[in-house]
Each structure stands twice: as structure tokens, then as C-alpha cells.
Amino acid sequence: MSILEAVNVTREYRMKAETVRALNGVTVRIAPGEFVSIIGTSGSGKSTLLNLFGGLDRPTSGEIRFDGRSLSTASSREMSRYRLESVGMIFQSFNLIPTMTARENVALALAFAGAGRQVRLEQAAELLTRVGLQNRLDHLPTELSGGEQQRVSIARAIANHPRVLLADEPTGNLDSRRAAEILEILAGMREADGRTIILVTHDQQLATRHADRIVRLRDGLVED
Amino acid sequence: MNHIDIIALALRNLRQSRLRTILTMLGVVIGVGAIVTMVSFGLGLQRNLLRDAFARIDLFTSITIIGPGADALLAQSDGREEDGGTPEQPPARVLDAAALAELRAIPGVRYVQPQITYQGIVRYAGRTRRIAVGGAPDNIDFNPRFNDLLAGRYLQSPSSAEILITERFLANMQRRPGSPRSGGGPFRPAPLKSDEERRREAETAIGQTLTLLTLSGGPGGPAESTESVFGIPLPGNSNTINTAGYEERVFQVVGVLRTGEGIDFMPGGNALAWLPFAEVERLRQVQGDPLRQLGEMIAGESGYQNLELRVADLSQVEAVREELRRRGFNFFSISNQLEEVRRVFLIVNASLALIGGLALLVASFGISNTMIMSIRERTREIGIMKAIGGSDGEIMRIFFFEAGLIGLAGGVLGLIAGWGVDRLANLLANRWIARQAGQGLRQIDFFSIPWYLAAGAILFALLVSLIAAIYPARHAAKVDPVIALR
Ligand SMILES: Nc1ncnc2c1ncn2[C@@H]1O[C@H](COP(=O)(O)OP(=O)(O)O)[C@@H](O)[C@H]1O
Numbered sequence: 057m058s059i060l061e062a063v064n065v066t067r068e069y070r071m072k073a074e075t076v077r078a079l080n081g082v083t084v085r086i087a088p089g090e091f092v093s094i095i096g097t098s099g100s101g102k103s104t105l106l107n108l109f110g111g112l113d114r115p116t117s118g119e120i121r122f123d124g125r126s127l128s129t130a131s132s133r134e135m136s137r138y139r140l141e142s143v144g145m146i147f148q149s150f151n152l153i154p155t156m157t158a159r160e161n162v163a164l165a166l167a168f169a170g171a172g173r174q175v176r177l178e179q180a181a182e183l184l185t186r187v188g189l190q191n192r193l194d195h196l197p198t199e200l201s202g203g204e205q206q207r208v209s210i211a212r213a214i215a216n217h218p219r220v221l222l223a224d225e226p227t228g229n230l231d232s233r234r235a236a237e238i239l240e241i242l243a244g245m246r247e248a249d250g251r252t253i254i255l256v257t258h259d260q261q262l263a264t265r266h267a268d269r270i271v272r273l274r275d276g277l278v279e280d
Numbered sequence: 281m282n283h284i285d286i287i288a289l290a291l292r293n294l295r296q297s298r299l300r301t302i303l304t305m306l307g308v309v310i311g312v313g314a315i316v317t318m319v320s321f322g323l324g325l326q327r328n329l330l331r332d333a334f335a336r337i338d339l340f341t342s343i344t345i346i347g348p349g350a351d352a353l354l355a356q357s358d359g360r361e362e363d364g365g366t367p368e369q370p371p372a373r374v375l376d377a378a379a380l381a382e383l384r385a386i387p388g389v390r391y392v393q394p395q396i397t398y399q400g401i402v403r404y405a406g407r408t409r410r411i412a413v414g415g416a417p418d419n420i421d422f423n424p425r426f427n428d429l430l431a432g433r434y435l436q437s438p439s440s441a442e443i444l445i446t447e448r449f450l451a452n453m454q455r456r457p458g459s460p461r462s463g464g465g466p467f468r469p470a471p472l473k474s475d476e477e478r479r480r481e482a483e484t485a486i487g488q489t490l491t492l493l494t495l496s497g498g499p500g501g502p503a504e505s506t507e508s509v510f511g512i513p514l515p516g517n518s519n520t521i522n523t524a525g526y527e528e529r530v531f532q533v534v535g536v537l538r539t540g541e542g543i544d545f546m547p548g549g550n551a552l553a554w555l556p557f558a559e560v561e562r563l564r565q566v567q568g569d570p571l572r573q574l575g576e577m578i579a580g581e582s583g584y585q586n587l588e589l590r591v592a593d594l595s596q597v598e599a600v601r602e603e604l605r606r607r608g609f610n611f612f613s614i615s616n617q618l619e620e621v622r623r624v625f626l627i628v629n630a631s632l633a634l635i636g637g638l639a640l641l642v643a644s645f646g647i648s649n650t651m652i653m654s655i656r657e658r659t660r661e662i663g664i665m666k667a668i669g670g671s672d673g674e675i676m677r678i679f680f681f682e683a684g685l686i687g688l689a690g691g692v693l694g695l696i697a698g699w700g701v702d703r704l705a706n707l708l709a710n711r712w713i714a715r716q717a718g719q720g721l722r723q724i725d726f727f728s729i730p731w732y733l734a735a736g737a738i739l740f741a742l743l744v745s746l747i748a749a750i751y752p753a754r755h756a757a758k759v760d761p762v763i764a765l766r
């Protein structure tokens with residue numbers, strides 16, 4: 057059984073004059089514990105698909121299923137719960153809150169899950185230690201390198217123990233050495249915790265390094 | 281996320297844009313300050329005018345029954361049908377002995393006492409003056425006017441040769457007759473006199489004699505005035521000296537009543553000397569207004585001019601008033617007047633609050649504006665919070681708390697500012713008054729900030745802020761994370 061599946065999914069963006077079809081009937085099934093790389097050229101619909109998996113967006117038609125349950129009927133409250141507990145997202149631009157320290161950024165995810173202040177500060181420190189940032193707890197994002205920022209965002213993504221990690225070009229802003237390090241960490245998350253990893257990238261080499269399988273997108277369709 | 285976390289987040293956001301927060305709050309401070317200053321002025325006015333009145337239960341349990349005037353009596357004697365009155369305005373009842381008995385029988389009535397005041401000529405300390413003389417009631421329960429003695433005591437018996445004088449009497453006796461201050465009008469004790477001095481002056485009057493000069497003859501004249509019980513003459517009657525054409529009655533001053541500042545609310549309160557009621561009752565026959573006496577001869581006994589009716593308990597006043605109305609008595613009591621004054625003040629205060637409220641309304645636009653700006657700037661942050669699991673409700677609450685904190689802090693500071701303005705204005709006003717009217721006047725507090733104004737102003741600021749945040753907060757909750765994070 058799949059942990060995450062997109063069944064015949066389309067996603068259209070209606071604009072004034074025209075309608076852009078970012079996804080045009082995509083069916084993808086991801087097994088638990090699988091490391092899947094999604095590759096494709098810019099504009100092929102990779103981010104759109106990942107946002108649907110991440111519960112940030114809803115398909116125009118078709119269905120996203122998590123652990124066999126459809127997200128189509130979920131209320132906005134249930135969707136936020138899904139984003140909180142079931143999936144963790146990592147972005148190319150890190151998306152850390154610039155006015156919060158590394159520890160506060162991670163703790164924020166724990167706060168949304170209802171953890172008390174003391175508990176979440178401790179857990180945030182542990183999580184940051186896990187990604188090798190034990191000496192950067194109280195640094196603001198601007199005081200961290202790109203690789204370090206991305207590691208904070210990984211710590212934040214796994215804070216509430218999601219079964220799936222969704223990474224949208226996490227190495228896009230990093231040099232090849234940092235990029236390799238980030239991918240090591242993600243691969244480690246799968247090895248240690250059995251997490252499912254979905255990695256979006258346009259880098260063929262990175263995509264193949266740790267992945268069990270590669271899904272190619274082109275103009276909103278899965279290529280065979 | 282619990283409320284403490286949300287408040288912490290809201291506070292953090294406010295701190296981050298400190299200048300904008302302060303400016304927004306300043307709008308609220310001005311609005312609340314305006315409300316507090318305006319309304320506290322209205323309330324102060326109200327309190328200063330009504331405090332003394334409200335504090336004195338005795339004013340509210342007192343009802344003055346008004347008898348018919350001579351003209352009304354004459355009109356009645358001509359023919360009740362045409363001139364006796366209309367169904368809406370029936371003729372006033374005659375206040376005779378029967379009416380007195382009827383009034384005393386009304387449940388809730390504690391006592392009924394005729395009020396008699398007339399102009400008399402008195403001689404005191406070598407000076408002769410015309411003053412208003414009143415009949416002191418036998419019963420002075422709930423009648424603090426007669427309990428407020430500067431010196432001496434109250435009259436011992438209803439028909440003794442004792443007299444009570446007022447502080448104003450002493451002042452008037454020292455003035456030239458006909459000087460502007462010798463008559464009625466608000467009384468002001470000499471400003472530089474301390475309480476101690478006033479008391480000492482009053483003490484000197486105790487034991488002095490006061491002579492009342494009356495015409496001889498007429499009903500109740502000297503022939504009948506020698507009353508006795510079982511042949512023993514009453515002390516009250518041994519004081520009469522007959523002189524050619526008039527008689528002199530000698531009384532001993534036993535007490536000096538304090539004359540309060542301002543206008544005396546009591547009807548008949550302008551009497552400067554008070555004789556035992558029985559004495560005045562007797563003198564009334566002799567000294568009454570001749571025209572009135574003639575009127576009575578033609579139309580019949582007019583009874584007393586006024587009666588003071590005292591209701592035993594405040595809660596019974598309305599029932600007694602209703603009963604008086606039903607029985608056709610013409611009366612006056614202060615409670616209905618106060619109701620009206622209160623209503624006027626309610627309108628005044630509401631208008632003042634409205635002006636202040638307008639300032640707060642403007643401030644609320646400031647809050648909305650600040651929130652919207654802050655949401656624009658923080659769209660990405662909102663998107664991040666949603667992406668990591670923040671719910672719409674939590675996002676909304678952050679902004680409600682931000683606005684609420686601005687409102688609450690602005691409300692508290694506005695209250696303090698309003699209070700500060702009040703104190704300053706009060707200080708300046710009192711200083712100005714002192715310069716105009718001389719030293720020694722009591723300091724007047726023109727403003728009043730009761731707890732309900734303080735609490736109301738803060739709550740109102742909070743409420744307005746929350747309302748101002750409704751649109752921005754909903755807007756924040758609706759931020760699309762996909763767009764926000766692109
Ligand atoms: N919010 C949007 N509004 C309109 N068009 C969009 C929006 N998001 C994405 N698109 C369009 O959808 C297509 C797929 O975009 P995306 O999924 O971001 O591609 P990728 O991540 O593979 O580069 C693109 O043509 C893009 O312009």
C-alpha cells in the first residue's frame with residue numbers, strides 16, 4: 057500500500073485571459089520508506105505536485121491520498137493538522153522566519169503542536185544537534201550560511217515526527233559540497249527513522265544518488 | 281498553540297515594529313483620553329451639583345404639600361363648576377385640621393408638620409430688623425437641617441420661650457438694613473472664618489435674648505394667649521409685655537443653626553429664626569397677611585400654606601406620592617426634579633462620550649491600517665506558519681491579540697492621560713478661581729472618574745481594537761501559503 061498517492065491529478069491556474077494547466081492528469085504512488093526523486097525542467101509542475109502532497113494546495117481534479125485516506129474532503133482545519141503532523145516540508149529558499157533564532161524557528165513548529173515552552177526549547181536543541189547545529193542554536197538565519205539554514209529547516213520539518221519529508225529543490229541555492237551534505241542528512245533521515253522522502257530537483261546527478269526511484273515530469277505529465 | 285504562546289508571538293510582532301506600534305497606540309491613547317476627560321467632566325459636573333442632594337436621604341423622603349392660594353379660594357367660592365379647576369388640574373385641597381388628620385393616616389407617612397414662615401420684627405443686641413421667622417417642627421427626625429447646630433441645642437418643648445437662630449441671622453443683624461446681602465440668595469460664610477471661629481461666634485449668642493414685636497389684638501391676641509394647664513400658666517406665655525399698640529415677646533436663644541453654603545433645599549429654609557411651632561401658630565393669627573385674612577373671611581378658612589410631610593422609608597415615597605395625587609393634594613417633592621436633572625446629565629454625558637468616541641473611531645482606523653500593513657509585510661511569515669502546521673484560527677488569533685494588546689495598552693495609557701489632563705485642568709481652574717474670588721474657598725474637583733468610567737473606557741478601547749482587527753485578521757487567515765512562499 058502507498059503512503060502517499062496522486063491519482064489522476066490536475067491543477068489549473070486560472071488567470072485573467074488564459075488558464076495554465078500546471079498538472080495535467082498525474083498519477084504517482086509512493087511506498088512507505090521510499091526515497092523518490094522527482095525531476096523535470098523548470099515549469100514542468102514539480103513544485104505544484106509537491107505542494108499538493110504537502111497539503112498546501114488542493115487539486116483542480118483528481119485526488120491526493122495519504123495513508124489511503126483522501127485529502128479532498130478534509131476541512132481547512134484538518135489540512136493544517138495534516139501539514140503539522142503528517143508531512144514535513146523543506147524549500148529551496150529555506151523559509152525560516154528571519155526574526156527568530158534557529159532554535160525559535162524549530163520551536164515554533166513544536167508550539168503549533170501544543171508543546172510547552174520548556175519542552176519545545178529542549179527538543180529544538182536536540183533536533184538542531186541532530187543536524188549538526190548544536191553550536192548555532194541562538195543564531196538568526198542571517199547569521200547562518202545557506203547550508204546551515206537548510207539544516208535548520210530540516211530540523212523544523214522533522215520536529216513533529218512526520219512520516220513523509222517533502223523537499224522542493226533543497227539544494228538549489230547551495231554549492232555542490234553543501235548540497236551533498238544536505239542530501240546525506242535527508243538520506244540519513246530515511247535510514248534512521250524509516251521516513252519517506254520525496255525530493256524535487258532538476259539535477260540529474262543528485263536525483264539519482266540516494267533515490268530508489270525517479271519520477272520524470274514534463275509539461276504537467278509523468279514521463280515513462 | 282495556547283493563548284500564552286499566541287500572546288508571546290503577538291508581543292514579539294509588536295516589538296518588531298515598535299515605532300508603528302507606538303504611533304498606533306497613540307491614536308488609541310488620544311481617543312480614550314478624550315473620552316475619559318470629556319465624560320469625567322460631565323460626571324464631575326453631575327456629582328458636584330447632585331452629590332449633596334443625593335447623599336441626603338432626608339431630601340427625598342420629604343414632600344411639601346401646598347395649600348390653595350387666596351385667589352384659588354376666592355375662585356372656588358364663586359362657583360366650582362366654572363373656575364374651580366379642570367379635570368387635569370383640580371383645585372388644591374385646603375390644608376386644615378381635617379386634611380392634616382387624613383394625611384397622617386396615610387400608610388408610610390411618618391409625620392406631617394405645617395410649615396409657617398412669616399415676616400416679623402425682632403430686636404436683638406440693640407438692633408431692630410425685619411426678618412423671616414419660621415415655626416420649628418416638633419419632630420426633627422430625618423431633618424438634618426435642625427440637627428446641624430453650631431452651638432447650643434434644639435428647642436426643648438413645643439411651646440417654650442426658646443428660639444433657634446441661624447448663622448445667617450447673626451450675619452444679617454450686623455449689616456445695615458436693606459443692604460444687598462441682607463436678604464435671601466445663596467449664603468456664603470465669611471471666607472476667612474475657620475470652623476472654630478464660626479463656632480466661637482455662635483457660642484456668644486447662646487443665652488442672649490431676642491424680642492419679637494407683634495401687633496396687639498386680633499384673634500390669638502393677648503387676651504387668649506395666656507394658656508395654662510390646670511390653672512398653672514405655661515412658661516411660654518409669661519414672656520409677653522404689652523406696650524402701646526404692640527406687644528413684645530422675649531425669647532432666649534438656645535441654639536445657633538449652621539447655615540450651609542449655597543442654596544438651602546428645604547422649603548421655608550430662608551427663615552432666619554425658628555420659634556417653637558405652637559408660638560408661631562399663635563402668631564400666625566395675629567400677623568397673617570391682611571389680604572389673606574380678608575380672603576379667608578370671604579371664602580372660608582384656607583388652612584395652612586404648606587405642610588411638610590415626611591415619609592418613613594425611601595421605598596414608600598412613590599406610594600405616598602400616588603396616594604396624595606389620588607386624594608387631590610397639591611404637592612412638591614424633589615425626587616421627580618432630580619430624575620429630570622439626571623436624565624439631562626445622561627444626555628450631556630452621552631454627547632461628551634460621543635465626541636471622545638469619535639476620536640477612538642479614528643484610532644480604530646489606525647489600528648486597521650497598521651494591521652493591514654503588518655500583514656502585507658508578514659505575508660511570507662504567515663505562509664511559513666501555515667506550511668509548518670499553523671491553522672487559520674491560530675493565525676487569526678495572533679492578529680486579534682496584537683490589536684487587543686494595542687487597544688488594552690492604549691486604553692490604560694489613555695485612562696492615565698485622561699486622568700492627567702483632568703488633574704492639570706483642575707489645578708489651573710482652581711488657581712484661576714482663587715485669583716478671581718480670593719483665597720479660602722474650598723477646592724472644587726471638577727472631574728470625576730468613577731470605576732465604571734475607568735473600566736468602561738479600557739473595555740471600549742479593547743472592543744474597538746478587536747473590531748478593527750476583524751477584517752485584517754480574516755485577511756491574514758486567508759493568505760494562500762503557496763503564493764506567500766513563492
Ligand atoms: N500561482 C500560480 N499562478 C499561475 N501559474 C502558476 C502558479 N504556480 C505555478 N504556475 C505555473 O504552473 C506551471 C508549473 O509550475 P511549477 O510547479 O512551479 O513548476 P516547477 O516547480 O517544475 O518549476 C508553470 O508554468 C507556472 O508558471
Ligand SMILES: [Mg+2]
Nearest residue numbers: 102103104224
Ligand atoms: Mg519549482
